[in-house]
Amino acid sequence: MNRLSLSQAFIFLLRRDLTLVFRNRGELANPLLFFVMVITLFPLAIGAIPELLARIAPGIIWVAALLAAMLSLDSVFRSDFEDGSLEQLLLSAHPMPVLVLAKVCAHWLVTGLPLLLMAPVLAEMLGMASEAQGILLLTILIGTPVLSLIGSIGVALTIGLRKGGIILSLLVLPLYVPVLIFAASAIDGAGAGFDVSPQINMLLAFLFLSVSLSPWATSAALKMSMS
């Protein structure tokens, strides 16, 4: 028998990770619930003033998405690290960055994508202008994979630590700043009726940059963490 081709290996690992998640269905909803709850807290904290909420809705939704993405990150490599599957992946004959990309894709499909489905509901609850809602979805679609990709570097660096959680946020959040700026401003701009293609193009550029660079950094960091 022959070794799997690279794309076959990629798809195999992606499917394996999805299978694993569906056999642990209980955890599937957690990041989404977190996302919804954080957003619910804002009207409670600052008062349910429609104009104010509509004004800050893009910011709230994006900050909540950012936190949800960050908190769910730990599960990308955690179980593989604990049961020894990760060292077997590192010793695989396939290039590690490709395998990392497969795992991050799977992770995004189960944590990032649900946010996309929930966002219109939340946008409506916060009274966001309907012109802005399409752009909101677009920014989440392009932006959350970037968060997963950058975040995976941080997880890989801290996976071996007993108290990795806090330090992970310290490492990852500053790197999320550009995505946050451009995504929130695109939604703002769309609400005010401006052309937001520059912001969307920037987000796309971030996506391409992080797809091509971050898997290398993540696999280097995983190698470091396993040694």
Added chain:
Amino acid sequence: MFLWFHKFGSPPHFYRIAGKWLPWLGVTFGLLLIAGLYGGLIYAPADYQQGESFRIIYIHVPAAWMSLFVYMVMAFCGVVIIVWRMKLAEVVLISSAPIGASFTFLALATGSLWGKPMWGAWWVWDARLTSELILLFLYLGVIGLHSAIDDKRIASRAVAILAIVGVVNIPIIHYSVEWWNTLHQGPTVTKFDKPSIDMRMLIPLLIMALAFKIYYVMALFQSCRAELLRRERNSKWVEELSGSN
């Protein structure tokens, strides 16, 4: 060239050389500092708009420059660590982090001290201050990660990766923040570094910048020597060192 690099990179050799250079660096720094202070505090005329308060830039601007410069040095060390696994680069990287963080903090604090009389508030979301704040977080991440990992050789590789990732992101973060700033506040905010600065103001600034750079090398050597002793305390050269004293 490579041989020299290799020899310079050996811990005992660097330890000795750094010890020899330290006094000279100290003297150079002292002279530059006196010149810079004289130039900045006395020789340079007061700014026609900001009055005497502009003299804070002789601390603020060199500190801000150094905060970026030190991070570049760290990222360079990161590449050397990943590619050549050189011990000295590990020591330089981690010794640089607190110094760089200090410069960043100094830039932030002096920016705030300058902003109070100028803007009437201790903090405004000015592009440079915001970037410096994020840079400070990046430094704290490096320091935090290094101290969280017990095995120092593994910790060095971890911060090497982090520094490289950080340096790729710094320009992106910087321009994002700049862009965000013009979007929300308009370009009316007075900037420190005006393109047309008086020569009598500029020269002391450059002297101070040079003094800070020399200071960085001096503080770096000092703290590298301590770090080398700590890491290599069981090696032969350290034992010989304590024997000869």
Added chain:
Amino acid sequence: MSDATLLQINNLSCIRDDRVLFEHLSLSLAGGQMLLVEGHNGSGKTSLLRILTGLKLADEGDILWNGVSITKLTADYYEQINYVGHHDGVKRELTCLENLRLVQAMGKPADMDLDDALEAVNLYRYGDTPVSNLSAGQKRRLALARLLVAESTLWILDEPFTSLDKKSMASFETMFEQHLQNQGMIVMTSHHQIDMPESNLLRLDLSA
């Protein structure tokens, strides 16, 4: 496999938190030979094995595979080795068969039917059982089944007989002998008494 297949350890040193685990270690292993690494707890057995896999970097020295450093070979070397460490490296949520399929997908599949492999480690009945329902010994056997389904020359085994009973130990010893007869190589640690022919067995004691 030709006779040229050779694993060389050159002047290897490993230092952990100031403590020298081993220093200037040199030896070589040819096809058909087995290296048994011995030593008390904390003498660096696991570290040596992990350095051999390339997961861990040595503080000094080099590992050569057919004369080429493994740090240069990476994927070409990984294709030649199989590692079973302290952790079983199997997913509890997946069934035995799914786990073995994953092993094949990530490595170089051997010409062995997965059912036959399960039969060989006496797990045939459990093919569709999730691993979470298996006992510790059964999980260990499943972990060792990776040696059969992914083709490799060098087996690196860290305490392979943990939680195994006498009977399964004996059957794995037969499997190891088979591998050596096919000019394979084994590097392993074990607290258990190994009942294998001494003729092609090398011993390395790290506590000395």
Added chain:
Amino acid sequence: MSEFLNMGGYAVYVWSSYGLAALILWLNWYLPRRQHQQLLQQNKRRRHGTGE
């Protein structure tokens, strides 16, 4: 002289900037130096402890 110290009314801001800078630069130089000396002494003690 007092005019110089007064800094055109900005004395608090200017001098606290320079003071802070002096403090931070001094700390970054002094702390590693002290550590270095402590390590040297520790080594000496260890050497004499095991050597004889």
